[in-house]
Amino acid sequence: MPNTNVIILSNGRRLADRNYVEGLARLGHSHLTVAVALYADVDSLHDEIVDVKGAFGDTIRGLYNLALYGFVIEIRVVLLSLNYRRLPKIADFIYSNMPFASHVAFMGMETTGLAAKNLERVWVDPFYYRQQLEKACGYLSRRMIPVSVYNLPLCVLPPSLWTFARKSISEWKNIYLPECQLCGVKAKCGGFFESSGVRRSAYISPIGY
Numbered sequence: 712m713p714n715t716n717v718i719i720l721s722n723g724r725r726l727a728d729r730n731y732v733e734g735l736a737r738l739g740h741s742h743l744t745v746a747v748a749l750y751a752d753v754d755s756l757h758d759e760i761v762d763v764k765g766a767f768g769d770t771i772r773g774l775y776n777l778a779l780y781g782f783v784i785e786i787r788v789v790l791l792s793l794n795y796r797r798l799p800k801i802a803d804f805i806y807s808n809m810p811f812a813s814h815v816a817f818m819g820m821e822t823t824g825l826a827a828k829n830l831e832r833v834w835v836d837p838f839y840y841r842q843q844l845e846k847a848c849g850y851l852s853r854r855m856i857p858v859s860v861y862n863l864p865l866c867v868l869p870p871s872l873w874t875f876a877r878k879s880i881s882e883w884k885n886i887y888l889p890e891c892q893l894c895g896v897k898a899k900c901g902g903f904f905e906s907s908g909v910r911r912s913a914y915i916s917p918i919g920y
């Protein structure tokens with residue numbers, strides 16, 4: 712399917728093998744994006760979050776291998792209690808070391824799987840990282856690196872971030888809450904994961920017209 716847009720989601724570790732990336736490049740798919748999860752700007756924190764020693768080094772090598780072979784690269788930063796205070800530093804790290812990134816996505820956490828099992832360790836109300844997220848998005852945007860905010864409703868974001876917010880949740884698991892019916896910007900809002908009933912922001916409220 713050479714004309715189909717394909718996104719490969721990866722932690723980047725397998726991509727540290729240059730031969731593997733070279734083989735992927737030989738496929739010659741013209742509509743392929745590789746989206747790599749990066750959780751921090753320092754190895755100790757990234758490795759702690761993914762619980763694998765050396766994962767940060769593998770991920771960075773993977774990103775450079777992708778760049779070497781000309782892939783379209785998206786960097787995804789999932790927003791957690793463990794990393795949100797470093798968002799401006801993560802943005803600076805990406806710009807300083809990976810200016811080849813075609814897109815950076817800051818992603819609200821979906822509370823399923825391992826996230827649900829470790830909720831008390833990783834959850835933070837999105838309202839509390841508004842300022843750090845605003846600084847990180849502004850920093851990258853001013854430096855002409857396309858940036859988006861995924862998986863977060865508009866009511867927990869300052870208006871300055873609305874231009875970056877995307878309707879990113881797949882339709883089959885996207886819901887709106889009863890209070891959303893009174894919201895004046897519902898049509899522009901990405902809503903919630905159906906799984907978000909496990910833990911939601913305490914600051915969800917309808918926005919006036």
